[in-house]
Amino acid sequence: MxxxxxxxxxxxxxxxxxxxxxxxxxxxxxxxxxxxxxxxxxxxxxxxxxxxxxxxxxxxxxxxxxxxxxxxxxxxxxxxxxxSQLPTWFQAYAEMEGNASYISTYQCQLVYGLLQTPDYASALLRVDHPDKVEDMVAARMDRQRVLKKEQQPAVWVILDESVLLQRVGSRRVMREQLAHLLSFRDDPWVHIQVLPFDVGAHTGMMGSFTLLRFDSDPDIHYSESYDQGHMTANPEVIRERSVGYARLQGAALSPEDSASLIARVMEERYGDEPADDSCLA
CATH class of the missing domain: 1.10.260.40 (lambda repressor-like DNA-binding domains)
Structure with a gap:
């Protein structure tokens, strides 16, 4: 037996x-x-x-x-x-993200998780978790179901221009990721802006952060370090970061101009793919 x-x-x-x-x-x-x-x-x-x-x-x-x-x-x-396949310290945030009615995030290094393609996520996660890539990508993609809910949240994403230029995976992976960002151009619930380099010093230079707003619960501010996430509903933090986010929105390119920049980077930086580039995916 x-x-x-x-x-x-x-x-x-x-x-x-x-x-x-x-x-x-x-x-x-x-x-x-x-x-x-x-x-x-x-x-x-x-x-x-x-x-x-x-x-x-x-x-x-x-x-x-x-x-x-x-x-x-x-x-x-x-x-x-x-x-449960997400890092333990991230699971509480993922649950709150799934219940939020409004998500606004500034990302200085990476495409926000809700907008990542499977190949981009895979290339990213493979760096530190080569033995868990498949399961962690599946968990990340499942988070994105929030964008398909009947009452989906309004999502406003500001990406630093460096996010478009930092290659994650192959050029094909980056091209497909930027094309995915462009697919949201006509989505009334998802808005993407790019914060260009020539803005200079700005209020997001301390790092990426996200604000979650709920219908009947206090707002949440979220940021993370290497080994843990930090969530707070402290009114002073929410007030300060909400003003900071509004300033980032004002400094960033409009959604239309952002889409034009994304399209240009996609073609100029990732358009001509060498024959052997697939080995880097």
Whole structure:
């Protein structure tokens, strides 16, 4: 008899998902291979998820719900599982971000997570987490579901011009990332501005920060260091950073001029892709 790893469902959302998947599958009288055939994956993948060695995708969860007739159990659980793959110190912010009605962020180094492409996120995360890239990218992409909610938040993003020039991944990755930013030009809920170099000294030079506004809860200011995030609802901080953000908006290019700059950088810096550039993706 094989030595089947039994999970402690209280250990983590991933362990709970795996134990529930096994319980529902066994109750249905299906082997791992048979369930895999039903949901268009391998039995090995089913086994890896049941033993918490693999993080399920949202698509996997939805197909498992349909095959095992679980009334949406796994579709509800998978969000918790994916969020648990985020750094522990970031999870509280991700939950608040998902509930915000208005998000305004200034980013001095990177494209904001809600606007990153999978390849850009992968190239970025591979630097420090080469063994967890796939799971962390899946978690980051799941955060972006907030932009598809029926009542999606208004999102205002100011990117330092250096964000467009700092190559993350290959030139193809950067071209696709900038094209993705341009895809929001006609989105009434997402506004992107670029803060150009020639602005000189400005109120965002202390670093990136985000302001979250809610319908019925206090505003939140968020910034982060290498190993932790910092959230506060201190009215003085909110007031000071709100004024600072308004000043950044006034100094930045308009959304229309920002789109023109993004398009120009995309063509001039990342347009002519060498044949061997794909190896850097």
């Amino acid at each position: 094989p030595n089947i790893r039994r999970l402690d469902p209280t250990a983590s959302p991933l362990d709970y998902f795996g134990s529930e998947l096994r319980r529902y599958r066994e109750s249905a009288g299906l082997s791992q291979k048979e369930l895999g055939d039903c949901i268009f994956c391998t039995g090995s993948l089913v086994g890896q998820i049941e033993t918490a060695h693999k993080v399920p995708t949202r698509e996997f969860a939805e197909r498992a719900d349909a095959a095992l007739m679980t009334d949406g159990c796994f579709s509800r659980l998978v969000g918790l599982v994916l969020r």
